[in-house]
Amino acid sequence: MAPSSDDHKFYTSWSLIPVLSLEEEQERKEYESGHIISPLTAFFAAPITDKKQISRLSQALYLQYPLSGTLRHLKRVCACQSRLEILLRPVTPEDQLNLLKNHMDISKQNDDSPKKTFDYKTEINLQVTDILQDGCLDLNGLGKPYIVSVPSRAAKNQNEQQVWASIWPCTYHAKPKITNLKECNSGDGVSEQGLLQIERNMHQALEAAQQNQSRGGKGVGAVVVDQESGKVVATGTDQTGVEGDPLLHACMVAIDLVAQQQGGGAHVKLSNMQEVDRLHKESEQGVESKGNEREKRKRSKEKYAGTEVPYLCTGYEVYVTHEPCVMCSMALLHSRVSCVYYGCSTSGGALGSYYRLHCNPGLNHRFLVYRGVLEDECQRLFCGNEI
Numbered sequence: 001m002a003p004s005s006d007d008h009k010f011y012t013s014w015s016l017i018p019v020l021s022l023e024e025e026q027e028r029k030e031y032e033s034g035h036i037i038s039p040l041t042a043f044f045a046a047p048i049t050d051k052k053q054i055s056r057l058s059q060a061l062y063l064q065y066p067l068s069g070t071l072r073h074l075k076r077v078c079a080c081q082s083r084l085e086i087l088l089r090p091v092t093p094e095d096q097l098n099l100l101k102n103h104m105d106i107s108k109q110n111d112d113s114p115k116k117t118f119d120y121k122t123e124i125n126l127q128v129t130d131i132l133q134d135g136c137l138d139l140n141g142l143g144k145p146y147i148v149s150v151p152s153r154a155a156k157n158q159n160e161q162q163v164w165a166s167i168w169p170c171t172y173h174a175k176p177k178i179t180n181l182k183e184c185n186s187g188d189g190v191s192e193q194g195l196l197q198i199e200r201n202m203h204q205a206l207e208a209a210q211q212n213q214s215r216g217g218k219g220v221g222a223v224v225v226d227q228e229s230g231k232v233v234a235t236g237t238d239q240t241g242v243e244g245d246p247l248l249h250a251c252m253v254a255i256d257l258v259a260q261q262q263g264g265g266a267h268v269k270l271s272n273m274q275e276v277d278r279l280h281k282e283s284e285q286g287v288e289s290k291g292n293e294r295e296k297r298k299r300s301k302e303k304y305a306g307t308e309v310p311y312l313c314t315g316y317e318v319y320v321t322h323e324p325c326v327m328c329s330m331a332l333l334h335s336r337v338s339c340v341y342y343g344c345s346t347s348g349g350a351l352g353s354y355y356r357l358h359c360n361p362g363l364n365h366r367f368l369v370y371r372g373v374l375e376d377e378c379q380r381l382f383c384g385n386e387i
C-alpha cells in the first residue's frame, strides 16, 4: 500500500498493481498457491568415481551430447553434498522400449505429469558402454549408470528455481522487474520513497485533468517524466473537444509536446491552445528550457553509440489518469516509453483491460505497466468515452 503523506492533497491509500502478460499471471497464481512442481524428463546419469576426470568427461560429453535447446538450463555435473554425478544423455523413446523389454518400467519417470516427491533415481541393468556406444569416449572415471529425472525446462522465477535446484543443478536467469513475482506480490520492489514519487507524478496528471475539466474539457491528464532526473518533461490533457482534434487524447498531446521539445511534433496548433500552452510552459520549467532538453537528448545519443538516434521517449515514463486506448498505447510503444503508470482501468483499455499491448510478443518493444495509482481520485474524474 502506498504511504499517506500530510503534504499531499489526497490521503487515500492505493496499491501499485503490475499489469502482467497472461503467462506471467499464471506464474503468479502458481506462486501464490505455493504449489510449485517441476515437470521432469529422464536422463542417463552415472556417478563420477574419479574426481580428476570431471573436466575431461564434461567436455567429452558436451561435444558428443550437448545440453542444448530446452535443456540448456541443466548443468552437466551435480556436485552437491555427497553426490558427484554426471548427465550422460537423455533417455529416448527407443531406450524406454528396450528397458521395458527388460522389465524396467521407467515410463512413469519420463512423463511431464506433476510429481510430489523427487526420489528420482532408477537403477538399470546396463553398463556405461551400453549407453554411450559410439566408442570414441574414454569412459574412465564413470561408475555404474542409472536413470535420473531432471527438470525438463528452465525455471521461470526464483521460487521455481529453488525447487528445480533441489532436483538437479540448473542455471537461472532472472527476468525483468515486471516478472519478479516477489516484487509483484509484496510491492517490495518499490521503496516508500519511490511510491511517494509515483504518487506525486500522478498527482500532477490529476491536477492537469481537473483543470482541463473545469474549462469544459475531458478530465484526463498525462505527464511524461524523465526517469533519471525525475523531472516532468511534458504535461498533456485531452484536447478532443468541439474545437479540438479527435486524435488529441491526453497521451497523444503529451507525446507531441515531447516531440516539439526535440524539434518535431505533428500538432503545431497545440502551442496555440491556452491551456496546453500553459502546461507546456510548466513542463519546460521542469527541464529548464527547450534548448537544454534538446541538448540533453543529444547527449543521451552518446549512450546509444553505434545505434540510431534514441527514440522519442527513451528513458521516460508516463503517468496517465486513465488506462490508455489502443491509439495512445501504440503511440507510447512507438516512442519507446519505458514504463506507464495509470490510475483507473477503462473498458476498451489497451494496457490490461481489453488488450495487453505492452507485453505482446508480436510487437517490437515491451514496457512495464502499473495500474491503481490514486485510482479512486482518477475514477472520480469524468472522462467521456474515449481517452
Ligand SMILES: [Zn+2]
Residues within 6 Å of the ligand: 249, 250, 251, 324, 325, 326, 327, 328, 329, 386, 387
Ligand atoms: Zn487514447
